[in-house]
Amino acid sequence: MLARLAPAIFVLLWSTGWVVAKYAAFFADPLTFLALRYSFAILLFVCFCLLSGARWPRSPTAIGHAIVSGIFLHGLYLGAVWWAIGQGVPAAISGIIAGLQPLMTAAVAPWLIGEKLNGQQKLGLVLGFCGIALAVAPKMLAIDASATPIHLLPLAVNVAGMAAVTYGTLYQKRYLQNGDLRSIAALQYVGALIVTIPLALMLENLHVTWNLELVAALAWSVLGLSMGAIALLLYLIRRGQVSRAASLIYLVPPLAAGEAALFFGEALTVPMILGTIIAVAGVYLTNRNAAEPAPSAVLDTQRPL
Template sequence: MTLDRLAPALFVLLWSTGWIVAKYASPHADPLTFLSWRFTLAASLFFILTIVSRAAWPSTRAGWLHAVASGVLLHGLYLGGVWWAIDQGVPASVSGLIAALQPLLTALAAPFIVGERLTAMQRLGILLGFAGLSVAIVPGLLELDPAMLQTALIPLLVNVTAMGSVALGTIYQKRYLQEGDLRAIAGLQYVGGFLVVMPLAFLIEPMTIVWNLQSVLAMAWSVLGLSLVSIMLLLYLIRRGQVSRAASLTYLVPPAVAIESWFLFGEALTLPMVIGTLIVVFGVWLTNRKVRVIV
């Protein structure tokens, strides 16, 4: 099986564990402080890999700046915003629904920024993905206390902004970073993420992190499984295919998290979640299947 076929499924599996590791780490660390450590370790690891393997750094100043700027969007504003919003009380189901809007926003923006055009089947796949995710999540939203949503207005707006940031970051990556070694680019992107979360952590958090077995394991998986392997897969997918196709994989993440939470924590896996997941899978297949794209 080729990497082109394996990469999407592996990316979804790894990326979905980010929600699980956040649950393990949250009792022991402030979210932006945890991310500051994670980005520092990830950047250091990529820099070591780049030097040891003698990979090429960007050859121009613009290349360095584009790599850092994409990290601001993909890591700093996106992960920082989502983790902070959840820490402030945004329910995971609401955050997942907001994140699911990314493929639609990416597909709408891509034609204007990178000249992509989607086929009718790809458009249908994106809409089916959103519909399936709605089937899986909306019943849970209807059960929420309205007062809870009112008190979480600012965190909700931050979460929406974070979703917009990762959509823009995906397109930015496709537009400006089609060349260059992915190891060097990824390391510089984590520098960009650090430049966002560290100052914010200093300003708004007590910067608490308790190092114990649970937090160390959470950090190790965040750096190795998420920041190293899954991000390299995402950058690979963006470079090899359409940004809208790569973004459509986001639809699979919340259902995957639901299944993992059911298995690991005994959380309920309802019939709407199962039905919605099947619709999501079909929608993602339509969006990602090999077709001739009209440009």
């Protein structure tokens, strides 16, 4: 039963990251919350690695690559997305933007790692970016008077976060093809913490309201996302079901939008729905002929928030 449900559970866990980001902002500054999350994640991952006999990188270079990848894949990416959501970017819109990360990776791959795009993939890129433009434009231009407009700076920071995870994805593919995912994940959270603490000190008041709601959000972020999603990924890799989970990744943006509507009443407007469908179609066209991704590649595709 678990073998059949694991890919769907994995993607469902992944999609809740945007909801948690919006919920946690009610009780703590976003970067401060992430610093707490990374600290607990490091502690639990180190314990997990020790108990499960994970192999640690032996060379300082390999350790450095894992830490640097964590700076981009977690620190800058999640920091940008969570800060943007805290500044008013709807969780649904943020999820749609993050859903375009595979498209940005495909767009820059020809220049960075020499991968060429065929006609279908180029069409997918165009559709994907047109979809996000359709979804975001009404709020950016305040076309719908009943909706709260999105300011340019938080939206730009959200997009910059996608650029960071795109670079981190390519960096990991280049320098971390080998190694134990468990120990690499632990070191990546170290890198994330290294960059998040200074950003929190510079940009925030380090506000935290300790209550049951905050503890629940923190527990879900650490156990459900940072630990649970990775544990399921390792299980899928072991059973050779990585491609099944990757095929369901296309459901993450609409799932995030639906969850935001359910829990926070975020409006699912016609442009958002159509834009999401077009963007998902673009991601599908860009990636459908690709070979089954390596474990490290799947780990980076729309990383859990």
